[in-house]
Amino acid sequence: MKKAVWAVLVAGLALIFAGSAMAAKNDTGRTVEQIKKSKEIVIAVFCDKKPFGYVDENGEYQGYDVYFANRIAKDLGVKVKFVPVEPAARVEVLDTNKVDLVLANFTKTPERAQKVDFALPYMKVALGVVSKESALITAPEQLNGKTLIIVKGTTAETYFSENYPKVKLLKFEMYADAYKALLDGRGDAFSTDNTEVLAWAIENPGYKVGIESLGNLDTINPAIKKGNANLMKWLNEEIVKLGTENFFHADYEATLRAVYGAESDANSIVVEGGKI
Numbered sequence: 432m433k434k435a436v437w438a439v440l441v442a443g444l445a446l447i448f449a450g451s452a453m454a455a456k457n458d459t460g461r462t463v464e465q466i467k468k469s470k471e472i473v474i475a476v477f478c479d480k481k482p483f484g485y486v487d488e489n490g491e492y493q494g495y496d497v498y499f500a501n502r503i504a505k506d507l508g509v510k511v512k513f514v515p516v517e518p519a520a521r522v523e524v525l526d527t528n529k530v531d532l533v534l535a536n537f538t539k540t541p542e543r544a545q546k547v548d549f550a551l552p553y554m555k556v557a558l559g560v561v562s563k564e565s566a567l568i569t570a571p572e573q574l575n576g577k578t579l580i581i582v583k584g585t586t587a588e589t590y591f592s593e594n595y596p597k598v599k600l601l602k603f604e605m606y607a608d609a610y611k612a613l614l615d616g617r618g619d620a621f622s623t624d625n626t627e628v629l630a631w632a633i634e635n636p637g638y639k640v641g642i643e644s645l646g647n648l649d650t651i652n653p654a655i656k657k658g659n660a661n662l663m664k665w666l667n668e669e670i671v672k673l674g675t676e677n678f679f680h681a682d683y684e685a686t687l688r689a690v691y692g693a694e695s696d697a698n699s700i701v702v703e704g705g706k707i
Contacts, residue, residue, distance in 0.1 A: 519584025551705025674704020
C-alpha cells in the first residue's frame with residue numbers, strides 16, 4: 432500500500448515540476464471549452480487521506496473526493512488525470528496552472544478565498560483531535576505543553592497556532608507521515624478534519640477521538656484558480672444539478688458508509704446542491 436502511494440506521489444510530483452500541456456498560457460486557468468477540447472481535466476486530490484482521497488493496493492485513486500472528480504469528468508465528457516497534492520501545495524498547483532481543479536478536502540476560509548475561488552460546498556467539517564484511549568485528550572487546553580501532530584497547510588495548523596500557542600506543534604507534509612508519528616508515540620495527539628480522524632480511529636483500535644468538534648463548522652469546497660469565472664459557472668451549475676439526484680448521498684454510501692458504520696448519519700457530513 433505504502434509503495435503504491437509513494438509511486439503515485441512521485442509520478443504526480445514529476446508532472447507538477449515538469450509542467451503539463453494545460454499550463455501557463457491562461458492567467459485565470461482553462462475554460463470549460465479548453466478542457467473539453469483537450470479531452471482531459473486535471474484534478475488535484477490527496478493520495479494518503481483515506482477515506483476521502485487515497486491510493487488503494489492496486490494503485491488506483493479512491494475516496495469521497497475521487498468519486499466526485501470522476502463524475503465531473505464524465506459530465507464534461509473527458510478523461511480525468513489525478514495529481515497528488517500535499518495540503519500546503521493546494522493553492523500553488525492552481526496558481527501555477529498545474530491543475531484545473533482541487534478536490535482535496537479543501538476547507539473554505541476567508542484567507543484561502545483571497546488566493547483561490549471556491550465553488551459551492553459539498554461537505555461539512557470541523558476540526559477533531561485523536562489520541563490514545565489510555566491518555567485521551569478531551570479538551571484543547573490539555574495539550575498545553577504537550578506535542579500535537581499536524582499537517583502543514585491545514586486549518587488545524589492555523590487554529591492551534593492562533594489559539595493555543597503553548598501547544599507544541601510537530602508538523603508533517605503528508606498525512607501518512609503524521610499518522611505514523613502518532614502510532615510511533617512521537618506526539619500526544621493528532622488534529623485534522625473531524626471527518627477523517629473519526630474514520631481513522633474506527634480502523635485503529637486503542638485510539639479515540641476525544642474532541643469531535645473544535646473551531647468553526649466549515650465547509651469543504653472545490654477550488655479553482657482565482658478569476659476563472661467560466662469554470663466556476665459550470666462547476667456551480669454541476670453541483671446544483673447533482674443535488675437534485677442526491678449524488679453526494681450516493682457518494683457517501685459508496686465511499687464512507689463502510690467506514691463510519693451502518694448507524695452513521697450522512698447528513699452530518701453531506702451537503703447536497705451547495706445548500707448548507
